[in-house]
Amino acid sequence: MSQETLFAEPEVTISTSALYKEIIAAYEAEEAKVEVESVFGKVTYASPVNFRESMLSPRHRWFPYKEGFSPSFVQSFLKDHAPRAVQNVLDPFGGVGTTLIESSRLGLNAFGFEVSPMSHFIASTKAAGFDALDLVSLDAIVEDFQQSELQLVAPSPENDTVISYFEPAYLSALLRLKAFYIALENPKVSALFKLAFLNCLERYSTHRKAGNGVKRKTKFAYAGSPESPIEQIRNTVLNDLRVFRKDLAQEPAVKPFQLTLGSCLDESLYPDGIQFDAVLTSPPYANCFDYSKIYMVELWLGDFFLDKSSQKEFRAQSLRSHVHARWADRHTTYGSELINNQVFEFLSTQKLWSNQIPSMLAGYFADMGYLLHLLSSRCSPGAPIGLVVGNSYYGSLPIATDLILSMLGRQHGFEPIKISVYRNVVVSSQQFTRATDRKYMRESLVILKKK
Ligand SMILES: C[S@@+](CC[C@H](N)C(=O)[O-])C[C@H]1O[C@@H](n2cnc3c(N)ncnc32)[C@H](O)[C@@H]1O
Structure with a gap:
């Protein structure tokens, strides 16, 4: 705590x-x-x-x-x-x-x-069992994701406060990532992408968790990057997926x-x-x-x-x-x-x-x-x-x-x-x-x- x-x-x-x-x-x-x-x-x-x-x-x-x-x-x-x-x-x-x-x-x-x-989803996703075929499917989808233009955009949430916690270009990039994982047919791989998406939210928000609520950040680490919002978010997700994959290869199931x-x-x-x-x-x-x-x-x-x-x-x-x-x-x-x-x-x-x-x-x-x-x-x-x-x-x-x-x-x-x-x-x-x-x-x- x-x-x-x-x-x-x-x-x-x-x-x-x-x-x-x-x-x-x-x-x-x-x-x-x-x-x-x-x-x-x-x-x-x-x-x-x-x-x-x-x-x-x-x-x-x-x-x-x-x-x-x-x-x-x-x-x-x-x-x-x-x-x-x-x-x-x-x-x-x-x-x-x-x-x-x-x-x-x-x-x-x-x-x-x-x-x-949300916690229930995270716990269940962390316990996922991935056999060799699942890993092949994960690798193929990760490759698609690397190449994808991420043209589809998921709808914004029905909450203006949440929307106001993001700069428009970052929210749009996040919603493109969301559209990508929603469209995936493999539910286990989709859940891993969704977890990586959840991991991105605070990092690319104008606000951070603080005490009993959220506070506006004083420094925006993402703002100094030469990469576009989409490329930044794509790279963050790819890094997470590499970690997930490594853990899954070592321990395919709990x-x-x-x-x-x-x-x-x-x-x-x-x-x-x-x-x-x-x-x-x-x-x-x-x-x-x-x-x-x-x-x-x-x-x-x-x-x-x-x-x-x-x-x-x-x-x-x-x-x-x-x-x-x-x-x-x-x-x-x-x-x-x-x-x-x-x-x-x-x-x-x-x-x-x-x-x-x-x-x-x-x-x-x-x-x-x-x-x-x-x-x-x-x-x-x-x-x-x-x-x-x-x-x-x-x-x-x-x-x-x-x-x-x-x-x-x-x-x-x-x-x-x-x-x-x-x-x-x-x-x-x-x-x-x-x-x-x-x-x-x-x-x-x-x-x-x-x-
Ligand atoms: C301190 S956290 C537990 C963290 C946990 N030990 C872990 O390692 O992930 C307390 C959790 O209780 C959940 N919670 C609150 N009221 C609950 C209830 N009535 N029944 C079940 N869970 C509840 C909260 O959503 C929160 O995730």
Whole structure:
């Protein structure tokens, strides 16, 4: 998860109220029950829950999903915490498939859910099996692409904001590339071209992903090139395809997995009769990061969103981790008492940048509690559950998501085993003056065990 989005709270009044002390005391009481260990023992920005390693790993490097795990983290979690006969692994927030691909590589049966059609597409494309004939077909199409005049142009997306994020000549070149891959008859090769197309979008846009949204770039790396927009984009795509091809030649297939496009909170989507022997996941953090905004350009230009209702649907199905949508109350009885009572009351007296934050937090933990409830009847006894989360900070109060999930786990049939802190975030701002504030600003792996 990118660091800049972790602790977003501009205005803070330091509180010493009794309610504040009560909340911190509840955190401390939980810390007395569950071991909290610092994995690196020092403040660090590097972390195994960081996508940098993925950009060097075959298949994972096909798309830079900054919110993703590193492959070695998945492997070591499964080796360290699931040494017994593990067969079925679940990642309820599957993202671009790091857990699924790594579990498959270990010969396990991997299952997952993902609400974003874009992430679902990326994970599925990264897992493609290519035999010798497929590679011949890929090579032939790449050769055609090199020669093609790219005369056909795909229609522009029905979203003026997305269109405004490109200079017209670059948008036109991108839409020519899109027309090329849409016309391909081989679906596997078309998907590889589409992935390369998605990879081009931020690079040739006037905007870049930043914090919780997009910002206009100050430097346009593409503008200094002597090549035309079409040639620049063609060369970028060809470079990507060379990388994909190299990885496919080395590892023609990964064991197929079952990644369902839909919410892990939808009980009807769970496979019948499957017990999960290990769960490893990273839910969106309670930090107001809205995936439908950050990946807006990719979602629209990749035809994952065709109209405004697709974005609405996507948000409605997502975990309640931001304030850009209103969700009807759901799973209220599965949430956290501490959040619903003390934290809600405390935050109602604070100056917050959005008055939706207390109900977002109540909704976030109600959703996570409900997920744990669903998992408790679908996990085999002793199954380890790994939840990678970042804590947040609102209105002078740290929200210790890791400790609250440990409490929720106990409530829903799990034994909290350990909280491994992977990253403490260094904050120089004067607002973080108390030891408690600094201590809880961290990203951790919460480990629970099914009783
Ligand atoms: C932190 S990312 C997970 C990244 C993943 N570990 C990887 O390596 O690719 C969280 C993901 O959860 C997805 N998500 C949000 N709400 C969801 C829900 N209710 N069910 C399934 N996926 C959801 C988001 O679209 C996002 O891709």
